[in-house]
Amino acid sequence: MARRSIPTARRVRIGTELRKLREGTGLTATEAARLLGTSQGQLSNVETARFGVSSDRLRAMATTYSCADDAFVDALVQMSEDRQRGWWEEYREILPSGLLDLAELEHHSRGLRGAITAHIPGLLQTLEHAREVFRHAVPTMTPPEIEHRASFRIKRQAVLYGDSPRRYQALIHEAALRIQVGGPDVARRQLEHVLDMSERDHITVQVIPFTAGAFPGSGQSIYYAYGPVPRLDTVHLDQSHGLAFLDAASQLDQYRVLFDRLEAAALLPAQSRDLIHSISRSL
Structure with missing residues (x-):
């Protein structure tokens, strides 16, 4: 996970949407981290946009959170892969x-x-x-x-x-x-x-x-x-x-x-x- 001092608006949105998905399942951050094989701190860093998230990890999170909206998940993945700096x-x-x-x-x-x-x-x-x-x-x-x-x-x-x-x-x-x-x-x-x-x-x-x-x-x-x-x-x-x-x-x-x-x-x-x-x- 790459860290950046000032997260982009898109990375903030990815973190927000992943948090919404987790909360929608009723999982706490600790429970979700255990299912994903990571730490609660790392999960928190993704949800608060302190860290970015890879496309593979993002899809794993969507699966863990039982998200069946493929178009939505694909859009989040595309957002996570686009890391070009804008003008x-x-x-x-x-x-x-x-x-x-x-x-x-x-x-x-x-x-x-x-x-x-x-x-x-x-x-x-x-x-x-x-x-x-x-x-x-x-x-x-x-x-x-x-x-x-x-x-x-x-x-x-x-x-x-x-x-x-x-x-x-x-x-x-x-x-x-x-x-x-x-x-x-x-x-x-x-x-x-x-x-x-x-x-x-x-x-x-x-x-x-x-x-x-x-x-x-x-x-x-x-x-x-x-x-x-x-x-x-x-x-x-x-x-x-x-x-x-x-x-x-x-x-x-x-x-x-x-x-x-x-x-x-x-x-x-x-x-x-x-x-x-x-x-x-x-x-």
């Missing part, structure tokens, strides 16, 4: 680890779904818009910090380009489209960029208009990343006190329903583009 690692000493976990989550996802009220989604922001957002952050960021945050945000957008771009659905409230971040010129270019991106086959942009009234999830920014199998999906919440990642089955079910309701409240893509055009022309 986000170059920011390891510069940005909070939660942002790096987010970039890793996006990179390995099958698709992405986001809902946001007061801002343009990060994956659709222009560089000048992103800089303006970070200039108004609390606590105040230094110019180098602003550039690090902005460049990191733009690099995250690579998941929407290339030969295998992720399918992405953005549900944006009309308020976010009307806030003139950086002034009219910057705001206009930002809206034009959202329109350009919305024309891509793999990107769907839908606007929740003011006329929709109250809607679920209006008080937070919500991000849903599809894993290789539904059990490995993740919900990301961007909150004032930091980033939160949710992966419990009941939480995933709750946010799938929430996104479906948000989509039902939003305008259709063509109607959304018309509204964005109208707002852009008014600037």
